[in-house]
Amino acid sequence: MQVIEPKASLGVAVRATIKRDITLVLRRRSEVINPLVFFALVITLFPLGISPDPAMLAAIAPGLLWVAALLATQLSLDTLFRSDYDDGSLEQLLLSPQPLPALVLSKTLVHWLLTGLPLALMAPLLGLMLALPGQSYAVLAFSLALGSASLSLIGAICAALTVGLSRGGVLLSLLVLPLYIPVLIFGAGAVQVVILGGNAAPYLAILGAQLCLALMLAPWAIAAALRISING
Amino acid sequence: MMAFDSFSALLAMGGHGAYVWSAWGLAALLLIGSAFHARAERHHLMQDLKRRQRRERHADRGEAHES
Amino acid sequence: MWAFIHKLGSPKWFYAISAKLQPWFWGSAILLLLIGSVWGLGFAPSDYQQGNSFRIIYVHVPAAILAQSCFISMAVAGVIFLVWKIKIADMAATVIAPFGAAMTFVALFSGSVWGMPTWGTWWVWDARLTSMLIQLFLYLGVIALRGAFSSRDSGARAASVLALVGVVNIPIIKYSVNWWNTLHQPATFTLTERPAMPMEMWLPLLIMVLGFYCFFIALTLTRTRNEILRRESAKRWVRALVADTDRRG
Numbered sequence: 001m002q003v004i005e006p007k008a009s010l011g012v013a014v015r016a017t018i019k020r021d022i023t024l025v026l027r028r029r030s031e032v033i034n035p036l037v038f039f040a041l042v043i044t045l046f047p048l049g050i051s052p053d054p055a056m057l058a059a060i061a062p063g064l065l066w067v068a069a070l071l072a073t074q075l076s077l078d079t080l081f082r083s084d085y086d087d088g089s090l091e092q093l094l095l096s097p098q099p100l101p102a103l104v105l106s107k108t109l110v111h112w113l114l115t116g117l118p119l120a121l122m123a124p125l126l127g128l129m130l131a132l133p134g135q136s137y138a139v140l141a142f143s144l145a146l147g148s149a150s151l152s153l154i155g156a157i158c159a160a161l162t163v164g165l166s167r168g169g170v171l172l173s174l175l176v177l178p179l180y181i182p183v184l185i186f187g188a189g190a191v192q193v194v195i196l197g198g199n200a201a202p203y204l205a206i207l208g209a210q211l212c213l214a215l216m217l218a219p220w221a222i223a224a225a226l227r228i229s230i231n232g
Numbered sequence: 233m234m235a236f237d238s239f240s241a242l243l244a245m246g247g248h249g250a251y252v253w254s255a256w257g258l259a260a261l262l263l264i265g266s267a268f269h270a271r272a273e274r275h276h277l278m279q280d281l282k283r284r285q286r287r288e289r290h291a292d293r294g295e296a297h298e299s
Numbered sequence: 300m301w302a303f304i305h306k307l308g309s310p311k312w313f314y315a316i317s318a319k320l321q322p323w324f325w326g327s328a329i330l331l332l333l334i335g336s337v338w339g340l341g342f343a344p345s346d347y348q349q350g351n352s353f354r355i356i357y358v359h360v361p362a363a364i365l366a367q368s369c370f371i372s373m374a375v376a377g378v379i380f381l382v383w384k385i386k387i388a389d390m391a392a393t394v395i396a397p398f399g400a401a402m403t404f405v406a407l408f409s410g411s412v413w414g415m416p417t418w419g420t421w422w423v424w425d426a427r428l429t430s431m432l433i434q435l436f437l438y439l440g441v442i443a444l445r446g447a448f449s450s451r452d453s454g455a456r457a458a459s460v461l462a463l464v465g466v467v468n469i470p471i472i473k474y475s476v477n478w479w480n481t482l483h484q485p486a487t488f489t490l491t492e493r494p495a496m497p498m499e500m501w502l503p504l505l506i507m508v509l510g511f512y513c514f515f516i517a518l519t520l521t522r523t524r525n526e527i528l529r530r531e532s533a534k535r536w537v538r539a540l541v542a543d544t545d546r547r548g
Contacts, residue, residue, distance in 0.1 A: 248352035255409035
């Protein structure tokens with residue numbers, strides 16, 4: 001006898017995954033707030049460690065903000081698949097009839113919405129504290145929003161690879177950070193070039209291109225990595 | 233044609249001896265080291281496998297005596 | 300063709316064929332490296348700008364080329380293992396990774412040592428050196444990920460995926476580091492790009508590169524054979540082989 005399953009389209013599955021993940025993350029509010037606090041804290045350390053001189057801070061602000069945001073994103077990666085792995089819902093995801101790459105893409109989208117986007121929105125505020133020159137705030141927020149989407153996608157590959165390991169934390173950062181370098185270079189470069197009076201458009205275009213490439217390839221890599229972590 | 237007049241000139245490398253020889257030294261060390269490591273690895277593996285098989289043969293013979 | 304590949308993929312066949320091949324590769328590696336070293340160190344003319352410190356090129360360039368080739372071959376082996384489940388490919392990838400990391404380290408060390416007489420500092424954030432450093436981290440990541448899994452098969456597949464992700468990223472990293480470098484340092488003096496290298500400098504370099512490649516192939520063959528012995532020790536043909544060498548002493 002043939003088992004008749006309710007006809008659920010891909011769109012419904014994706015929407016359901018997104019809704020479920022947002023609800024779950026919002027229930028554990030610390031997962032959203034902790035990266036933001038970490039970001040603010042790291043930015044606070046630098047004037048204390050280097051110098052409170054506004055001219056000096058302004059010179060290093062683009063790089064500082066980008067590196068701190070990147071580290072905050074990286075720290076939040078560990079929770080991306082962890083709780084789903086622990087309670088077995090990741091296995092359910094793998095068994096579902098919908099294509100896995102689409103489902104993990106929606107999970108990554110939620111990660112970006114609740115980590116990358118808040119970081120991007122918060123960055124101008126911290127830029128103010130670092131005496132970031134006036135014309136660069138919009139580019140800072142926009143480059144972070146664009147870049148952190150790539151960061152979420154690349155990070156999700158490595159998070160999926162290490163989710164089955166009991167002590168994956170340090171290993172995760174070893175895997176992730178080298179792959180983040182291209183995004184860092186163009187993201188921080190965009191802000192810097194605006195400060196120097198140039199045009200940030202080429203940098204943002206390359207960040208967009210990196211995002212397109214990541215969108216094209218990463219979902220499949222994440223899906224393959226999750227299969228390895230679950231079945232291994 | 234030799235580029236150096238004497239052996240000491242070769243060692244000195246026109247004042248850059250320390251740089252040239254340390255770079256070459258590390259490369260040589262790692263290459264030779266990895267070659268010998270591969271050899272030693274094979275030797276240890278073989279010894280290990282031989283010992284295990286001998287032990288198994290002895291165990292088999294022991295069982296045969298008992299029965 | 301397919302039959303041949305599957306035969307090659309069987310550890311027993313590989314073990315037999317590599318036994319015949321490996322002396323040739325070891326022999327030519329030793330020969331080429333000896334000739335190249337003597338020629339490069341003693342006979343090649345010194346550079347009119349850099350003097351004798353340019354002789355570092357004969358280990359720096361082959362190591363750098365090999366560091367990249369190792370990563371690519373590791374990723375190719377990873378694809379073969381993931382798609383066709385050929386175990387030999389993963390054994391090769393396992394033994395290539397540490398050697399590739401060692402070559403990356405040699406390239407970094409020799410580049411940095413070369414920087415002292417040419418630039419006056421031990422480390423310059425030069426595009427090549429920087430992307431080489433990132434590549435070293437990628438190697439370490441692959442090795443660490445493989446080691447972190449308790450099941451060998453999962454570790455092998457995870458390392459293959461990571462090697463593949465890395466090999467897609469290496470060109471992007473190179474490109475962005477180049478961009479970053481031109482943004483931050485106006486027109487530096489590059490180490491290896493010279494308008495024309497005279498023949499008597501270039502030939503020993505070619506010999507050294509070939510020698511390094513032969514060494515890489517020979518070492519990979521030998522260590523893959525070791526991996527076979529380690530992983531297939533319960534198979535009948537390995538037991539027969541061990542018993543045979545045991546009898547002969």
